[in-house]
Amino acid sequence: MQSSEIRRAFIEFFAERGHVQVPSSSLIPSDPTVLLTTAGMQQMVPYFLGLERPPHTRLTSIQKCFRTVDIDEVGDESHLTFFEMLGNFSIGDYFKAEAISWAWEFLTKWLGVPAERWYPTVHPDDEFSYQYWRDQIGVPTERIFKLEDNWWGPVGATGPNGPDSEIHYDRGMEYGCGRTECGPGCDCGRFLETWNLVFMEFYKEADGTQRPLPRKNIDTGMGLERISLIMQGVGSVFETDLFYPILSEAATIAGVRYKEQARVDRSLRVIADHARGVTFLVGDGVFPSNEGRGYVLRRVLRRAVRHGKLLGIERPFLNQLVDVVIELFSSYYPNLNEQRERIHRVIRHEEEHFQRTLSAGLSRFEALLDQLQRSGEQVLPGDEAFRLYDTYGFPLELTEELARESGFTVDRAGFERALERQRELSRASVGRFADTQRQRAELYAQFSERPTEFVGYDRLETTATIVGILGLSDLRQEAEAGEEIELILDRTPFYGEAGGQVGDTGEIVAETGIVTVEDTQRPTPELIVHRGRVREGSIRVGQSVRAIVDAERRAAIRRNHTATHLLHAALRRVLGEHAVQAGSLVAPDRLRFDFSHHESVSPEQLRRIEEMVNEQIVRDLRVEVRYLPLRDALAEGAIALFGEKYGDTVRVVSIDGFSKELCGGTHVSHTGEIGAFLITDETSVASGIRRIEAVTGLAAARLARTLIDVSEEAARRLHVVPEQLPEAIERLQQQVRDQQREIERLAADLAAARLAPLVERAARIDGFRVVSARIEVPSLDVLRRVGDRLRDAIGSGVVILGTAIENRPMILAMATPDAVQRGVHAGQVVQAVTPLLGGRGGGRPDIAQGGGADVSRLDEALAAARGEVERQLRNSTS
Incomplete structure (x- = not known):
């Protein structure tokens, strides 16, 4: 039985029993306290809590889900990130008896699975469910198990929860551990948890007490992948029709075969799972970034690329698999096909970017492990893990996975400290009413x-x-x-x-x-x-009461909101149809608009976009609001945004043939009310996401006046007209650069002159001069200039210089060519002594540098460096 037939049968079964099908919600949940949609019941929570009125008291759905809790296990034969959950739900309608009876009927009669293969489990305190399974369904007592972990929820400290009853499938003794006590709950692979029936009958208070809910609810979930495994009689979910075409394509790309080598099989499973996951995430509007759900996407995608490399795939390949995923799932999830171009673009950009740094990052990682092994260490320092993350794009979890494979661990706390240092972000104050929706x-x-x-x-x-x-x-x-x-x-x-x-x-x-x-x-x-x-x-x-809105503030918000619609339409005309909204802020003093685009918007494009928006403002176009059935609005070409929930009837905001969007916000009646539109900034906020900030109306006029005043004052001070400012500034900058170079040259001359006696008193080791000294210089560039002059002055030997710049110690080592030929390695000298400074360093045989944090030990480090040079020269002659 194919997965598409299982989906259809499930929905038909519960429709016959009075259930209304609700479409799958986005993987981006509406609840801001949750990162991703992880269960079929997530979109039902507002109904369970009484926050929203459900379309019916009996509902059924097939929900897209994404979980990362077991991501490190993905690659075995059972763990997944993306999956589909079949569910039926009762909001204060039926309860345990119906839920159990219908689940049993669907599994044994509709799907025809032999009854003796199913093993129910219940919570020890749930006597009703135990007796119902035994007396009404007729399951023998030896096949009903009481397990303490048969309890669901709550999500968070408080919330609805209750006992559950899981239905396990017996795959056969060949999958088991052989123990007589083996049964559901055993860690072996014999009993497969297939369907979970959750009986929500309590609400957990903040003090831990459980009070009965006035309306009891049913929440069930059955993984499509697992029931497909059973119905298709295969060994793992990766051999079902939900995975095998993807896995097979990956094997073809890599030139390998499945089920021949365990290492190859693991990588193929990782790639197949992650290809599904990234396709659905991007399809639902997630973009790669270093935070939140964007980080999850980036982590999963890069993990797939790394496993592709393990299979010998050196070129971008994920988009080939994306096409397979879309062909498999677009009949049920049509937005995948609609968003194919955008999915390709986002994934291609992220994969190509990571491919460029992956090899270099792996080389760096292997060098680090080699150093740790030589020193007998088993923990990769947190700052090195951060460098892999910051420089080479390695998510921390990827570094941890690589380390585990070689028997190492990672200093996660050190990584977090390094990350926090880099961010240096002020923590926004949290208002007293900033409780989560769930808490209130x-x-x-x-x-x-x-x-x-x-x-x-x-x-x-x-x-x-x-x-x-x-x-x-x-x-x-x-x-x-x-x-x-x-x-x-x-x-x-x-x-x-x-x-x-x-x-x-x-x-x-x-x-x-x-x-x-x-x-x-x-x-x-x-x-x-x-x-x-x-x-x-x-x-x-x-x-x-009399409720009175701040009219002036609302008017400014209306101007900015209508301007975002004009901006959106202009972006799509100038940059292309892919430039779709990915977020916005409409405030009284400014507007912010995030959109999908993979490169910075050029100054010429920004000018054209700004001009196009202002053209519509000057035309004073009518802004029309209509209410239409959703299907009619989309057929007219109205833009709907990812992640937004729309009812059967929607509000359509149209601007005279230039823009048409579904929107519930407030707008001006004619575009002329906006006054003017000025773009103030264009930046990147995540991979594939750009941001434009702008002002309108009086704010735009004030900004224009300020810019004119500033340019006129700058022109006056430089004795030019405003139009000549760029050339005047460039001349001034060139003068500063020339003067800075002259200052550095003079500083180097002065420092070198003061060190002339050191050249005369330089130590002689095996015929080479060795100068080791601490000097005062203003910058690292001057330190290098002094080093160059001293190296030329000694003719043959090694120069080691130390200094303190902004109270941080720096050390520089330089060796002449004949000294290098004799075995001197400046990089190894610096590498050997910088730990004394609380830092690190290195470089080439002829020049190297390093630094640290402890300036009090700089003299000690210079003495140690001189000793290291002597050791290298002695070893070269022995």
Whole structure:
């Protein structure tokens, strides 16, 4: 039975039992506290918590999932990163009996797997499930196992959880350990956990207590890969139709065969799994970076490239596998085919970049291990692991994997310290209301049946009723002056932060008090929360109030939001259709727009983009808002963004044939209201992602005035007209460079002149002069100039110089050609003595340098260097 048939059968089975199918959500979850979608139930959490109203109380789905917890194990015959989870869910509808009965019916009757091959497990305290399996389903007691780990959740410190019942498939004694007590839960491969039925009946409080949920829920999950293994009768998931075509293509590229060498098989499995994973990640809008989910993508992709190299693949190859993945899965996930070009572009760019540094990084890694082995060490220093990460693009986990294969470990704490030093980022302060959605979920859930009516598209002021007051940790009936609160109204003109647009500010006025609104958030799609402080008097639930948005601030936000739509359209026209939105910020003082593009935008392109946006502003185009069925909007060519959830009816914002996007934000009515548009910066924020920052309206006018004033003042000081500033600045820079070189030459002359007596008193070792001295110089360049002159002055021998630059010790060694011929190696001299300085160094036989942190031992290091030169010369004659 092919995987596509299993998908179809599963959905049909539960549809016949009253379930509504929901499409797979993106691998980029809507919950900001979660990195990636790791389970089928993730998109159901808002329903389970009562934060959102489900489309039905019975749901079923086939969910894309990505987990990295076992990534180091991927390569064996069972562990995966990307997988598909078949699930059925009950939101306060049916419970244990139905979940167990239907799972058994699907496995034994619809799929036809013999009943005696299935072994259920239950939690020891779940007597109902044990008896139901035994008495109603008819499973013999010797095939029902009670296991302590049959308990699911919660995710985080608090949340819904409950016992579960797992259904295991007996693959046969040939897969087992042979022990009489072998059964589900054994570490051997005989019993394959196939389906997990989770009975969510409790909520864990912060103090650890479990309270029964008023509405019990069902969450089940069955891995498509595992049930396909069973239905196709193969030895591992990699031999199913979900993997084998990818694995086979990888083997063809590498010129190897599967199932002949264990080492080759492992690499082929890694590549097959990771090729699926990166294709789906990029398809859902993830881009490579050094943080978050982008780091996961980069790590998985680079691990695949490294295993390709182990198989002898020296050229980029992943896009060949991407095409196989798309052919296998696009019939069920059509966005893969729609995004094929973008997936190719992102993966090709990342793979080519890593291919260029991989060989050099591996050489560096092997040299480090060689040094550690010679010194008897087994731990790779954290700063060296960081250098592999920073210079060669090796994710830390890849370095750890390489080290493990050679019997070494990595100083992870040292790596983290080095990473932290490099970042030197200020930690953003966290507001008192910055709890996660999950932590405040219970408070918000109490208002889920009373959605907030948003009236802010058409008005900035309205009469409303207070329906809820939330303190820092509880619901309130009233609040007094000075208190921080969250306020919920039955209707509001305040826009809750969404789609990149920041939340509104303003005030809410009651007869008895005034609340200053400092931010507006939307913790659930239907609930708008006003965050702020009671400025005067007091307020209470049930009061009638006047909600007033800061009109000037909203107007600035509207200008910037419409400008992002114009910018998006201009980018696609100038750079190409691949330049799609990857994130945005629409604030009152500026706009920020992230988009997919693999190279910096040239000054000429930026000027054309800016000009194109301003052309639409000058034309004063009408901005039209319509509500359409999603299918009709997409058919019209409206742009939908990755990772966004859209309902059956969507809001379409059109700008007179120039732009058309699905958008819930606020906009101007005509583009002329924007006033002007100026790009202020263009940078890279991640691999394949660029960022443009810009200003509009009065902010653009103020910026233009400031730039004019600055250029005129600079021109006045340089005695030129503003148009001549670039040439005048270049002349000035050249003068500075010339003067700096002259200063360094004079400093070197002065230092060398002072050291002339040292040349006369140089030690003589086996016919060679050796000068070792500490000098005062302003820079490393001057140190090298002095070294060159002293080396020329001694004619034949070695020069070793030490200095302190910004209170950090530096050491330089130079050897004349005949000294090198006799066995002197300047690089080894420096390498031998820099540990005394708390650092490292090295170089060529004729010149080397190094440094450290302990300047107090510089004289000791110079003496040791002289001794090392003497040792090298003595050894060369012995």
